[in-house]
Amino acid sequence: MSTEATPQQDPQSTVAKKPRRRLLTTTGVGLVMVGLTVLIAVLSPWLTPYSATATNAHIALMGPSAEHWLGTDQYGRDVLTRTLEGGRYALLVAFLSTTIAVVIGTLIGAVAAYAEGWLDEIISRVMDAVLSVPAVLAMLLIVTVFGQGLWVIVLAVAVVYVPAVARVVRGAARPVANSGYVTAARARGERGLPIIIREILPNVRDTVMVEFAMRASWVILLVSTLSFLGFGANPPTPDWGLMVEENRTALTVAPLGTVAPIVSLAILVVGVNLAADGLAKRMGVDRAARAAG
16 A cells, blocks of 8 residues: 655745734734725725814814714814825825935935045034934924914924934945945945945935835924924814814713824724835834834
8 A cells, every 4th residue: 555755845935924914914903004094094084974174163162973973073164074084184284294304314324424534524423413403393483483374384283203224225225326336336436426326315215215114204203293283184073183183082081082193093003014014024124213203
């Protein structure tokens, strides 16, 4: 009686597959959380029949009911509607400011890594000076001087995070700038800008992508903090930070007006962090080292 040999499974390949599956699961969960938040923010006007800004003093501070699932706030506005639409402002500001900060910071960091010498020293000292100022304090100063418009907030956040992005990209681009193909390009007489665009930036793409995801989560929290302090979204704009500030005095009477935006903000930030961690591990970028640098 013949018996067929059962193929032996390599233990090392089995062990290697488990972290990979865990990584894909973590990244997938993060992307789902972010995707659902963005989708709900976009479709929110069609998900509830109420206005996010219309007030009604007769139903102020109502508890959950069949008409208002999460109750109403102190102005009689539907909490569910304001929570669903509340992510719009934070998402818009976070996307615009993170994009501007990463683009400008990447260019500055790449130029500093390529130039070296006195130009690198000047750029590094300026970036260190800006980084020495606490982010919230710097933003409060900018908003106080220039106002609370959307683009003021966007530019303020970008100014705060450009030095950090530039510092990370400079560290990642320095080995590339000293590589053989960059030296060969210099020997051929190519100018600095084409070398930076064609040779350096493509080789730090993974770092830039991870940096974008990582900074986005911090920007969302920073924008919500500004709104909570009264320097972000202007009432009656539905915004999670502003909702917490408006409803915290009625926490014992109508807690959902405060709890709902906090939970929504936590879901978005945790989702972005999970996606960023998964992206960093998949691309082999040491996120902890980048953040410390």
